[in-house]
Amino acid sequence: MLAKLFRSFLYGVAVVGLAATGAAAQTLTLASDAPGSTYNAIASGMAKVITEGSSVRVIVRPFGGPDNYLDQLNNGEVNLATLSSSTAYISYIGDNRAKKEYKNLRVLRSGDGGLFVSFIVLKDSDIKTVSDLKGRRVTSDFGGHAIIGKSLTGALATAGLTWKDVRAVPVTGANDGPHALDTGRVDASWASLGQPVVRELHAKKGIRYLGFDKTPANLEILRQHIFPNAKLELVKKNPGIGVENDIYLLTYDAYLVAHKDVDGNAVKTLLEALWKGTGELAKIHRALAGFTHQAAVTDLPVIPYHPAAVAFYKEKGLWTEAAQKANAKFN
Secondary structure, eight states, X not given: OHHHHHHHHHHHHHHHHHHHHGGGGOEEEEEEOOTTSHHHHHHHHHHHHHHHHSSOEEEEEEOSOGGGTHHHHHHTSSOEEEEEHHHHHHHHHTOSTTOOOOTTEEEEEEEEEEEEEEEEEETTOSOOSGXXXXXXXXXXXXXXXXXXXXXXXXXXXXXXXXXXXXXEEEEOSTTHHHHHHHHTSOSBEEEETTOHHHHHHHHHTOEEEOOBOOOHHHHHHHHHXXXXXXXXXXXXXXXXXXXXXXXXXXXXXXXXXXXXXXXXXXXXXXHHHHHHTHHHHHHHOGGGTTOOTGGGSOSSOSSOBOHHHHHHHHHTTOXXXXXXXXXXXXX
8 A cells, every 4th residue: 555655656746747847858658559550650750750859758659549548548648649530530529439528639730641541452352342342251340440440331331332241350450450361361451551561461462452433422421431521532553552553542631639738838849849850750651741731730620729739830820710710619
């Protein structure tokens, strides 16, 4: 009991010390998906640029997926996270497996096209379109990622399919789907473009991404099943990464988010480091290339911006009337 009290005292002293010294001695934890996933690559790249370019040290803490760390982020036990805007949206409004609203999430920086996603198959597969998935084994569940289940349902619906039309094979994390494809457990898996574990599989066996038809009807289906800002964007032919022809993939903004009570000085410091290191970000991973200066402020945020981030972007001349109006709806 005494040992527990002593540890609590030391923790309290550490917290007070951090609060007193401000950003100069801040160490922040950044939650991410597991190594080998796109969002882990995004988190690692941001942590590197912030830590090397400022007085704020950022430590990446990998989890099985957002569902495994959102409670800790919302409670302030971890400070930051890299999330898709779609996951941020369903988490904030409580449209998730836990049916819990995570109202303490705040945007620090937005990025265009941080994630392009679709089904992947082995290169020599006879599956050429989403419609061809009928009767085939497809990864499902993704227990650590509520948004992937919604994305899969929407993606199937664009071809007039439901889960009754395919053979669902449950997996847990974002990397488990490609692993299941590698071992022959499934015929198709959900995956992101440039996902490290997918690049490894492509080098080993060869994979192919399935594209979507970009039609108003398909966009409406995806936005109904996933979230209002879902988009279909063109990805040019690049066999080196598994894109055999010009195709449309599902995409949405990526966010760096924080707990609402993260120190404003620390936020300003880390955002300045990211601002100065934007060119470096793009070199680290293709998913970070969309984190440009102009993309930092989205006119359609699905969760509110941190006040210190608003102040920072106002200083940079990026905070628009549209962003102000959209952000005000959360107050």
